[in-house]
Amino acid sequence: MKVSILTFDGFNELDSFIALGILNRMRGEGWQVNITAPSTQITSMNGVTIEAQQQLEYANEANIVLFGSGIYTRDITQNSDVMNRLSLNPETQLIGSQCSGTYMLAKLGLLRNVPACTDLTTKPWVIEAGVEVLNQPFYAKGNVATSGGCMASQYLATWALCKKASEKAAREAIHYVAPVGEKEETVERSLKAISAYI
Amino acid sequence: MKVSILTFDGFNELDSFIALGILNRMRGEGWQVNITAPSTQITSMNGVTIEAQQQLEYANEANIVLFGSGIYTRDITQNSDVMNRLSLNPETQLIGSQCSGTYMLAKLGLLRNVPACTDLTTKPWVIEAGVEVLNQPFYAKGNVATSGGCMASQYLATWALCKKASEKAAREAIHYVAPVGEKEETVERSLKAISAYI
Numbered sequence: 146m147k148v149s150i151l152t153f154d155g156f157n158e159l160d161s162f163i164a165l166g167i168l169n170r171m172r173g174e175g176w177q178v179n180i181t182a183p184s185t186q187i188t189s190m191n192g193v194t195i196e197a198q199q200q201l202e203y204a205n206e207a208n209i210v211l212f213g214s215g216i217y218t219r220d221i222t223q224n225s226d227v228m229n230r231l232s233l234n235p236e237t238q239l240i241g242s243q244c245s246g247t248y249m250l251a252k253l254g255l256l257r258n259v260p261a262c263t264d265l266t267t268k269p270w271v272i273e274a275g276v277e278v279l280n281q282p283f284y285a286k287g288n289v290a291t292s293g294g295c296m297a298s299q300y301l302a303t304w305a306l307c308k309k310a311s312e313k314a315a316r317e318a319i320h321y322v323a324p325v326g327e328k329e330e331t332v333e334r335s336l337k338a339i340s341a342y343i
Numbered sequence: 344m345k346v347s348i349l350t351f352d353g354f355n356e357l358d359s360f361i362a363l364g365i366l367n368r369m370r371g372e373g374w375q376v377n378i379t380a381p382s383t384q385i386t387s388m389n390g391v392t393i394e395a396q397q398q399l400e401y402a403n404e405a406n407i408v409l410f411g412s413g414i415y416t417r418d419i420t421q422n423s424d425v426m427n428r429l430s431l432n433p434e435t436q437l438i439g440s441q442c443s444g445t446y447m448l449a450k451l452g453l454l455r456n457v458p459a460c461t462d463l464t465t466k467p468w469v470i471e472a473g474v475e476v477l478n479q480p481f482y483a484k485g486n487v488a489t490s491g492g493c494m495a496s497q498y499l500a501t502w503a504l505c506k507k508a509s510e511k512a513a514r515e516a517i518h519y520v521a522p523v524g525e526k527e528e529t530v531e532r533s534l535k536a537i538s539a540y541i
Contacts (some may be wrong), residue, residue, distance in 0.1 A: 155374075157364065158363055158364045158440070159360060159361060159364040159365075159520060162356040162357060162361075163360075165356055166355065166357040166387060168529065169388075169389040172389065174363065184525060190367075190439070191363060191367040191370065191376065192377055192396065193363070193394070193396065194394040195391060195393045195394070196392040198391065200391065220444075263523075264523065265523065278524060281523060281524040282522030282523050282525055285413050290524070293523035294520065294521050294522035294525070295519075295520040295521075296362065296494075296520050297522035297523065297525075299494070300522065302492065311509075312452070314447060320494040322357060322494050323492050323493075323494055324490070324491065324494050324495035324498065325460060325463065325478060325491035325492040325495065326478050326491075327480055327492070328466070338522075
């Protein structure tokens with residue numbers, strides 16, 4: 146299973162790394178989870194520079210593509226040199242977004258007649274792009290999912306695991322990352338958030 | 344406010360970046376939150392290479408020092424070239440740890456007669472180091488806190504904000520990162536986890 150976590154300059158660390166950490170629980174089962182970027186290095190909204198694990202085109206061949214979020218999302222969606230490198234297919238790929246990543250999904254035409262989740266800052270842009278925004282952390286229709294609020298990344302990861310592995314795998318992954326003493330309730334909360342969409 | 348997030352090769356991405364993302368909500372108030380490492384580059388347990396923002400000695404002058412977690416923690420604590428660079432003072436510094444970071448606190452003598460939280464994998468090592476391990480996500484005594492389970496990082500960050508900024512600042516930071524539609528309950532859960540320790 147190839148997983149691409151699209152990550153751009155100005156990225157929100159939580160939005161890329163929570164999903165990466167959770168989905169990598171499947172590493173032993175052959176899942177390859179890669180921070181995917183338009184350049185070899187990218188720097189986060191808080192100044193952390195990381196090396197891309199894959200270049201942008203990797204997303205086009207990945208089984209699961211998750212759009213992270215960041216402070217330059219609007220500028221990046223206007224950069225055709227970057228956006229034209231993406232050629233995604235919701236018929237064959239699982240596609241999800243976190244916070245401002247939802248704006249990218251909208252601009253790529255992946256949310257036609259589909260309501261979506263995003264963060265409070267991005268909400269007006271997504272509405273402006275013609276997409277209904279829901280006051281909930283997670284929504285999916287078919288192979289396309291959106292989530293809002295950094296910590297909702299765990300729901301996006303739970304959904305991807307349920308869709309491409311199993312509910313058991315999702316439960317085990319969330320159990321591992323959940324706070325000690327709150328593991329069962331955290332697993333149930335994550336499953337509940339996505340149960341209507343699998 | 345100088346914040347050092349100690350991060351070593353083999354680090355768990357969630358354990359360093361959740362705290363980093365939340366505490367950076369105070370960036371506008373002058374907080375400087377830095378990934379602090381023994382070398383200029385470090386690679387995570389899942390193969391993500393990042394650049395250190397500060398070298399290890401930065402922790403000695405920081406107001407808040409948080410130990411991240413990772414898969415090589417035991418080896419690192421046996422490396423005196425690394426550990427001797429740390430000279431922390433719980434009288435003047437706020438010191439916290441996440442998961443296997445708790446083992447480092449134990450080995451540095453910062454948990455004498457103090458019970459602690461850690462993850463389920465690290466638990467036997469911490470017990471072996473002579474520290475009582477609690478079945479809860481967070482515990483603090485004075486200026487030293489420990490937490491267990493990756494997502495408990497939000498509690499560690501909440502505690503640091505309450506101690507060094509205000510409960511209001513902590514509430515605002517958690518509100519920002521919380522899932523849309525679950526913001527109030529997430530804020531209350533975080534405050535509840537640390538309320539006995541501030």
